Amino acid sequence: GAGVSQSPSNKVTEKGKDVELRCDPISGHTALYWYRQSLGQGLEFLIYFQGNSAPDKSGLPSDRFSAERTGGSVSTLTIQRTQQEDSAVYLCASSLLRDEAGGYEQYFGPGTRLTVT
Amino acid sequence: SQQGEEDPQALSIQEGENATMNCSYKTSINNLQWYRQNSGRGLVHLILIRSNEREKHSGRLRVTLDTSKKSSSLLITASRAADTASYFCATDEEGGGADGLTFGKGTHLIIQP
Numbered sequence: 001g002a003g004v005s006q007s008p009s010n011k012v013t014e015k016g017k018d019v020e021l022r023c024d025p026i027s028g029h030t031a032l033y034w035y036r037q038s039l040g041q042g043l044e045f046l047i048y049f050q051g052n053s054a055p056d057k058s059g060l061p062s063d064r065f066s067a068e069r070t071g072g073s074v075s076t077l078t079i080q081r082t083q084q085e086d087s088a089v090y091l092c093a094s095s096l097l098r099d100e101a102g103g104y105e106q107y108f109g110p111g112t113r114l115t116v117t
Numbered sequence: 118s119q120q121g122e123e124d125p126q127a128l129s130i131q132e133g134e135n136a137t138m139n140c141s142y143k144t145s146i147n148n149l150q151w152y153r154q155n156s157g158r159g160l161v162h163l164i165l166i167r168s169n170e171r172e173k174h175s176g177r178l179r180v181t182l183d184t185s186k187k188s189s190s191l192l193i194t195a196s197r198a199a200d201t202a203s204y205f206c207a208t209d210e211e212g213g214g215a216d217g218l219t220f221g222k223g224t225h226l227i228i229q230p
Contacts, residue, residue, distance in 0.1 A: 004159075033217045042205060043160075045217030056216060091159065098216070102147025103209045105162040106218065 002026070004109035006092050012115045013082055021077045021112045025094030032075050033093045033106060034067060043091065049075060050097065061086075082116045089113050122221050123206055129227040136193040138224040140206030141186075147209045149182055150218065151191050154203045163191075163204075168211070196228045 005024045013019050025032050030051055035043040046059050049069045060066070064082075069075040079086055093106035124139045142149070148167045152160040166173045166182045166189070173180045179192040193200055203225045207218035 035217065035220075040222075042220040042222040043207075043218075045219065048216035050216075059217065089158065093160075102167075102211070103216075103218070105150060105165050107162065108152075108160040110159040 004092055004094055004107050006090075006109035006112050008112060009110060010113045010115075012117060015084060015116055016081055018078065018080045019082055019114065021079075021090050021114070023075045023077070023092030023109060025073065025075070025092070026107055027073075029094035029107070030072065030097040031095045031103070032069060033095075034075070034077050035091045035093065036061075036088045037091060037111075038088045046077070079114075082114075084116050087114055087116045123204070123224040125224060126222070127225045127227070129229060130196060131229050132196060132198055134196055136196050136200070136226055136228075138191045138204055138226070140189045140191070140221060142189075142206075142208045142219075143187065144208070145211040146184075147211050149189050150207045150209070151178075151180060151189075152205045152207060152220075154205065154223070160205065193226075198228050198230050200226060201228045202226060
């Protein structure tokens with residue numbers, strides 16, 4: 001079946017511009033996650049959606065970052081007034097809904113490589 | 118600071134040898150997961166081990182978990198050139214802390230043909 005898809009695969013933008021990244025999760029996966037990976041680093045957790053709601057937005061790096069999810073499916077991550085330090089690969093993942101026992105394995109998309117010049 | 122810390126940061130071995138990577142973490146967890154990443158893009162889930170499990174196998178992979186030492190190891194037996202990748206451990210923290218996984222910086226594994 002189809003995996004997690006992300007678009008665009010690459011994005012080059014000028015400093016100060018807004019960008020919108022899209023994630024299409026696996027059908028039936030209620031949980032959706034956004035991560036950021038800087039060059040040679042591990043993944044930094046940004047935000048988690050349970051259905052359409054994000055219980056905790058504290059992982060977002062600054063108020064220039066926002067994310068939404070509609071219809072329990074597609075999610076968009078928006079970065080306003082981009083800065084050079086925003087350059088990274090942005091990865092989206094989806095999984096079955098977390099329960100009291102914790103989470104499940106996450107399925108990752110191929111990522112969007114964002115370069116801010 | 119990073120929850121998961123992999124050790125070593127880089128590992129180069131000959132094809133056919135076994136590769137062992139270690140991971141240490143700081144908090145109580147629900148489960149620990151290992152992922153592989155090729156070419157700096159999407160991650161592939163390898164194995165999940167829950168906090169009440171001590172060892173788990175999947176094909177050529179063997180994962181151990183020691184919650185008393187807050188550590189895990191990933192063993193890849195009979196390595197192949199295709200195993201060349203970065204390997205990350207990730208923890209699912211207990212108690213509703215971070216809702217996402219907390220990743221280490223990874224071990225870059227190179228299998229020499």
